[in-house]
Amino acid sequence: MLLKTLLPAVIGLAVATASVHASESVKVVMTAKEHDLVVDNRGTSQRMWTFDGTIPGPLVRVRQGEVVDFTLRNHEDNGNSHSMDFHAARADVLDEFAEVRPGEEKQFSFKAEYPGVFIYHCGADSMSEHIARGMYGVIIVEPEEGYSDAFPAPDREYVLVHGDLFEEGTSARDMTMGNRWVGTLVNGKVFHYDPVHDPNASLTLDAKPGERVRIYFVNAHINDPVALHPIAGIWEQVWDNGHPKNVSHGLQTVLIAPSHGMILDIVSPADRPTNNAIVDHAMKRAMNGGISVLMHHPDADPEMGRGDNLIIR
């Protein structure tokens, strides 16, 4: 009798759960903006182009299997068409990724089928200029199966995106050729988290000694690879493209292609405070902005590298 009463309820619950799961979608709306933006710790501003006003654009974080319902709005005050190219999507470059004119908007959906860390960027002509002016960001697709021994849960998470800074007024052609390049932007600013090389820098990445710190790294340079090394440390584990199956152990320097992403974990000694400098070990890019200090100390801010604080602005 009890079973007869319970059974329909259990079946009903299962169906409801399945239908909710099948229709799970995450709505993301971004607005392309062309505006002046501060690009260093001294407050120098330059005409940049962005998704939603920041470099990088907003962090998108979904679970594998979820559908991203995306809308790009191109602000009516803009002078250029813009587009969105999600590297996490399988789509049609001529359809979903097509350009949107100023004052117009475009919606498309895709299912996030592959776990990992991916770049998104504007692909409008000239793509060099749109990326070099700041139209890029990060989408994290979390594995459907969650964490495991092979892909352990981190204590802190940070997103780092390296990109280019060119002299104000550089032509698209010169950007493509790498002329008039002046610096590496780390999350939108030169030496953003490096008070050692820039006295105007006030931010660092923080953790407690012994914590597992996960870096979601994306290379938004238009031509250059990144040689990512944690000075005074070793990458505990690295997942190529952030896919849990692509794991490497104990690496010193990791080559990351333009437009590629990696997940890199570092674990500092638990018995004392230490510091790392996460550097693009290609010196031209390091000494022009591409270094970030990661401090491990007992009174690390409990909010940093957690919740919505993965991109430190």
Ligand SMILES: [Cu+2]
């Ligand atoms: Cu654009």
